[in-house]
Amino acid sequence: MLTCSQKPHATQSSVVTAPTASVTRQRKKRGTRLAGGLMLLALLALALTLSVAFGARTVGWPEIVAALSGQVETIGDAAVASRLPRTLLAVLAGAALAVSGGVMQGLTRNPLADPGLLGVNAGAALAIVIGIAWFGIDETTTYIWTAILGAGLAAVAVYTIASLARGGATPLRLALAGAATTAALSSLATAVILPRGDIAGLAQSWLVGGIGGATYDQIMPVLPFLLAGFVITLLAARKLNLLALGDDAAAGLGEKVAVARAMSAVGAVLLCGPITAICGPIGFVGLVVPHACRLLVGGDYRWLLPFSALGGAVLLTFSDVVGRLVAHPAELDASIVTAFIGAPVFIWIVRNRKVGAL
Numbered sequence: 001m002l003t004c005s006q007k008p009h010a011t012q013s014s015v016v017t018a019p020t021a022s023v024t025r026q027r028k029k030r031g032t033r034l035a036g037g038l039m040l041l042a043l044l045a046l047a048l049t050l051s052v053a054f055g056a057r058t059v060g061w062p063e064i065v066a067a068l069s070g071q072v073e074t075i076g077d078a079a080v081a082s083r084l085p086r087t088l089l090a091v092l093a094g095a096a097l098a099v100s101g102g103v104m105q106g107l108t109r110n111p112l113a114d115p116g117l118l119g120v121n122a123g124a125a126l127a128i129v130i131g132i133a134w135f136g137i138d139e140t141t142t143y144i145w146t147a148i149l150g151a152g153l154a155a156v157a158v159y160t161i162a163s164l165a166r167g168g169a170t171p172l173r174l175a176l177a178g179a180a181t182t183a184a185l186s187s188l189a190t191a192v193i194l195p196r197g198d199i200a201g202l203a204q205s206w207l208v209g210g211i212g213g214a215t216y217d218q219i220m221p222v223l224p225f226l227l228a229g230f231v232i233t234l235l236a237a238r239k240l241n242l243l244a245l246g247d248d249a250a251a252g253l254g255e256k257v258a259v260a261r262a263m264s265a266v267g268a269v270l271l272c273g274p275i276t277a278i279c280g281p282i283g284f285v286g287l288v289v290p291h292a293c294r295l296l297v298g299g300d301y302r303w304l305l306p307f308s309a310l311g312g313a314v315l316l317t318f319s320d321v322v323g324r325l326v327a328h329p330a331e332l333d334a335s336i337v338t339a340f341i342g343a344p345v346f347i348w349i350v351r352n353r354k355v356g357a358l
Contacts, residue, residue, distance in 0.1 A: 033303060036296035040310040044091075047317035051087040052080050055324050089214040090320050090334070091313040093279050094289075096226055096271040098312025099305050101286020102293075103233050103268040106240035106301055107261060108174045112346070114286030115151075115272040118174065119181035121283065122189070123154020124276040129189045129203055133196050140221045140278065147277035148225070151269045157181055209280035209335030211320055222274045229270030230309070236264045237301040244299065282335040284342020285312050291345070315341070 052067075053059055059076040066073065067080035101114035108118075115121045127150025131137040137146060158181050162173040193203045239260035242250040247257050272286070289311040290304060297303040316334060319341070323332035 029298070033297050033307075036293075036307065037310070040307065040314060043314045044310060044317070047314050047321065048087060048091070050321045051090065051317050052083045054321055055079060055083060085216050085219060086211055086214040086320070087317065089211045089219055089279070090317040092219070092222070092226060093211060093275045093282065094285055094312035094314070094316030095309035096229065096275045096312070097282060097285040097316070098289035098308040099230065099233055100268040100271040102290035102301070102305055102308045103236070103240065103264050103271075104286065105290055106244060107264045107268070109244065110172075110174050111291070112175050112287070113178070114284070115268070115276075116281065116283035117182070117287065118178035119154045119158045119185060120151045120269065120272055121276050121281040122182040122185035123157075124148070124151040124273050125207060125281050126150055126185045126189045126192075127153075128206070128277060129192050132199050132203060133192050140218055143277040144221060144225060144274045148269060148273035151273035151276065154181060154185065155265060155269060206280045208333050209282040210323075210333030211279055211316075212331060212333065214278075218278050222278060225270050225274040229267050229274075232263060232267030232270065233305055236260065236267055237305055240264060240301040241299075244301075280335065282316070282338060284338045284346065285316055288338075288342050288345045289315055 049064075052064055057076065057079045059080055063074065063076035063080050067077045067084070072078050072081050097115060100120075104113040104115065104118060104120075105111060107113070124147040127146045128137075128143060131142070131146045137143060158174065158177045161177040161181065162170070165173060189203075189207070193200050196203075239250075239255060242253055242255045243257070243260055243264075245253075250260070251257050275282070290308050293304055293307040293311050297307050316338065319337035320334040323334050323337045326332055
C-alpha cells in the first residue's frame with residue numbers, strides 16, 4: 001500500500017516541476033533581454049551625447065541644447081550642428097552593418113561571416129572605384145546603385161565558388177571563398193587606382209572607410225534602401241531560425257529554402273551596399289556585434305537582429321568618438337578603431353572550438 005501511494009505522488013511532483021522550470025527559464029530569458037535592451041539604449045544615449053560634444057572643439061550642454069533647437073549663434077553651436085549628421089550616419093551605418101553581418105552568419109551558418117570577410121564590401125568598393133575611374137560617377141544616388149550592384153555580384157560569386165566542390169557551400173568553404181574573393185577584388189581596385197593619379201587621393205581616402213564629413217545630402221538618398229533592408233531582414237528572421245536547423249530540416253518544416261536564402265541575401269546587400277557607398281568599407285562591425293548580442297538574447301534571430309542594430313550603432317558611434325580623441329586635434333577614421341577592436345575578437349572566435357557553427 002505504501003508503494004502504491006508513493007507512485008502517484010512522485011508522478012504528480014514531476015508533472016508540476018517540469019512546467020515550473022520551463023516558466024522560470026522563460027522569465028529569466030525575458031529578464032535578460034529587458035536588461036540587455038536597457039543597457040544598449042543607455043550606451044547609445046551616452047554615445048550620442050559624446051559624439052556631439054567632443055571633437056576639435058569641446059562643447060557643453062548649452063551649446064548642445066541650442067544646436068538641437070535650431071539656434072546656431074556661436075561657434076560651439078555651429079560645431080554641434082556640424083556633428084549631428086555625422087552622428088546620425090554613425091548610428092545608421094553601425095546598425096546596418098551589424099544586422100547585415102548577423103544575417104550573413106545565419107544565412108551561411110558560418111560564425112566568421114560578415115560583409116567584410118565574405119567579399120561583399122570588397123565588391124562594392126571595386127564597383128565604386130571602377131565607376132569613379134572609368135565612368136566619372138559623382139552623385140550619391142549613382143554611388144549607391146553602383147555599390148549595391150557590386151556587393152550583389154560579389155555575394156553571388158562567393159556562394160558560387162563555394163558551391164562548386166562536392167558537398168556544397170559549407171561554412172569553411174564560404175569563409176575560404178570569401179577571403180580569396182576579397183583579396184582578388186581589393187587587388188583589382190588597387191590596379192584600377194594606380195594609373196589614375198587624378199583620382200588616387202579621393203579613392204584611397206574613401207577606401208580607408210569612415211564617417212567624417214557626413215552631410216544630410218549624403219544621408220537622405222540612403223534612407224529608403226536602409227529602410228527596405230531592415231524590413232526585409234526582420235521579416236526573414238523566422239526563416240533564418242529555420243535555416244539554422246539545416247536545409248533538409250527547414251524544408252521538412254515547410255520552408256522554401258531557396259526563397260529564404262534569396263530574401264535574406266537581398267536584405268543584407270541592401271543594408272551593407274549603400275553604407276559602403278557613402279562611408280567606404282568598414283570592417284568587423286558585422287562580425288563582432290552579433291556575437292556579443294548572442295550572449296544577451298541567444299540565437300533567436302527575431303531578437304538577435306534588433307539587438308544587433310542597437311549594438312552596431314553603439315559600437316560605431318563610440319569608435320568614431322575614440323578616433324577623434326586619440327588623435328586630437330586630428331582624427332582617426334572609425335574603420336581603423338573598429339579594426340583594433342574586431343581583430344582580437346576575430347582571433348578569439350577562430351580559436352574558440354565551441355563556435356563551430358550556428
